Amino acid sequence: MTTTLTNWAKNHTYRAGTVHEPRSVEEVQTLVRGARSRGVRGLRALGSRHCFNDVADGAELVALGSLDPEIEVDTEARTVRVGGGVRYGTLAEHLHAEGWAVHNLASLPHISVAGAVATATHGSGDARRNLAAAVVGLEVVAADGGLRHLLPQDGDLAGAVVSLGALGVMTAVTLEIEPTFDVAQEVRTAVPWDAVLGAFDQVTASADSVSLFTRWEGEVVDQLWRKSRVGRPEGAWAPGPELVAGTVATENLHPLDLDARSTTEQLGRPGPWHERLPHFRMAFTPSNGAELQSEYLVPRGHGPAAIEALRGLSHLIAPLLLVSEVRTIAQDELWLSTAYQQDSVGLHFTWKPLQPEVEALLPRIERALAPFGARPHWGKLFSATEAGEPGRLAELYPRLGQFRELAAAFDPEGLFHNDYLRRHGLVSPV
Ligand SMILES: Cc1cc2nc3c(=O)[nH]c(=O)nc-3n(C[C@H](O)[C@H](O)[C@H](O)COP(=O)(O)OP(=O)(O)OC[C@H]3O[C@@H](n4cnc5c(N)ncnc54)[C@H](O)[C@@H]3O)c2cc1C
Structure with a gap:
């Protein structure tokens, strides 16, 4: 039996024969034990299905959307414990209401919190x-059906x-x-590339969170979004030094020039963090x-050169592209994070739904970005022959070998293995 369940973008139909929808942790444990005793290989957790590749696919899926949607704030520890199926939008409303x-x-x-953190999802900001x-604890049902609690003092959490x-x-x-x-956000249009690339560090530092939207054509960045935390109650957009050229937008804009009702409020008007950061x-x-x-993430020192390399491919990229977004991300210590031990610049592509053409172009883009040590986003499309080649990923992720050992310790028989993990050398053969 195959499902007709697709991912959000509908470019992947999950091949799994069964989709389980457990309502409790105990049900998840029973499912895992049952799959193990039935000899199933490829039992996979499924979040909100926003990945663009087969990373979540397998023989059977455990969809977590029906799991108890618990959200528990610990004001003393300054933490929140979130159930495995909760989405950021739901969490944000809840958190904001409690201050x-x-x-x-x-x-x-x-997107689901668990699925987002599992793939190193990021926003923007130096x-x-x-x-x-932000993760300081995990509860994981491992391959033996046991519930493991991982805390920062356990060396394993970072992996x-x-x-x-x-x-x-x-x-x-x-x-x-x-x-x-x-937070207040301001959008500028037609910002000259020269001004951006000549002062890249100052531009990305000019707000808490900066995004450049481009189609890689012409001499200007189409839109520059800047989001900054503002004080209450008077908070309004404070532009800071006038180092960013371009025209300040006087109406809300959509990065793809679509109906701006779907975008968060701009024009420098302050509002709660969760109504501005996305x-x-x-x-x-x-x-x-x-x-x-x-999306590909390069060490931030290589940002301007990597951007120039992509501008040189604009004749190939632009015909397939809806829009690109350039962001910055601060480094962390998570072994498979795309920002592991390096401040990074994310070079993102929103493509037209032309998968064969896009897949034919990705190796060319990856070759152009290879000198900069570009790490592909785990949840988006990347080439299986270039960056996806196991040796190459091991160069990009120095802790990948340790990750394989950790995966083997949690799952010695490969219950959670799938084609994606095997193809990219993320698990050892069993
Ligand atoms: C319109 C759009 C905009 C996006 N914007 C951004 C962006 O701004 N920044 C960015 O970095 N990415 C972005 N993404 C990518 C997205 O954040 C990631 O694909 C993310 O993984 C989606 O989470 P999900 O719950 O849908 O994951 P899924 O696709 O459901 O699963 C992804 C992976 O997580 C695992 N997983 C899910 N839940 C669990 C669980 N409970 N336990 C263990 N493993 C689990 C799955 O097994 C799979 O390996 C965007 C995607 C879309 C469609």
Whole structure:
């Protein structure tokens, strides 16, 4: 039996024969034990299905959307414990109502917390680490059906957060929180590339979170989004030194020039963190809907040169592209994080839904970015022959060998292995 369940972008139909929807941790444990005794290989946790590749696929899926949606704030420890199926949008509403916040969000609030941290999902900001870096605890049902609690003092946590489902099913994630804050965002249009590349560090430091949207054509960046924390109650956009050229937008804009009702409020108007940090609102389809995505992260010192390399490929990229986004991410210590021990620049592509053409172009882009040590985003499309070649990933991720050992310790018989993990050398053959 095969399912007709697809990912969000509908470019992948899960090949799994069965999709389980457990409602409790005990049900997850029973499922794992049952799969093990039935000799199933490829039992995979499934979040909100926002990845663009087969990372979540396997013989059977454990969809976590029906799991008890618990959210427990510990004000003393300044943490929140979140059930394995909860989405960031739901968590954010809850936290804000209780006076709390997480440090950053991705471009959309629709994604599950567990799925996002499992793939090193990030937002933007020179000083903002990716979302996974806020994790201070995990509860994971391992291959023997036992529930493991991982804490920062266990050396394993740094390897277990960004784990692509290879260690088991995360039934709860504990995140650091901070008091709620307001953010204002401003958008500028037609910002000259010369001004951006000539002062790249100053431009990305000119707000808490900066995004450049480009189609790689012409001499200007189409849109520059800047988000900054503002004080209460008077908070408004404070532009700082006038180092960013371009025209300040006087109406809300969409990065793809679509209906801006789906984007969060701009124009320098302050509002709660969770209504400004994502680009898109929870009640609307984020981005375009019909699209594919890829992203490569380079050490930030290489940012301008990597951008120039992509500008040199604009004749190949632009015909397939809806829009690209350039962001910055602070380094962390998570073994498979795309920002592991290096401040990074993310070079993202939102493609037209033309998968064969996009897949034919990715090796060319990866060759152009290879001199900069570009790490592919785990949840988006990348080439299986270039960056996906196991030796290459091991060069990019110095802790990959240790990750394989950790995965083997949690799952000696390969219950959670799938084609993706094997293809990219992320697990040892069993
Ligand atoms: C419109 C759009 C915008 C996006 N914007 C951004 C962005 O701004 N920044 C960014 O970095 N990425 C972005 N992404 C990518 C997205 O954040 C990642 O693909 C993320 O993994 C999605 O989470 P998910 O719950 O949908 O994961 P899924 O696709 O459901 O699963 C992803 C992986 O996580 C594992 N997993 C899921 N739940 C669990 C669990 N409970 N226990 C163990 N493993 C689990 C799965 O096994 C799989 O390996 C975007 C995607 C879309 C569609």
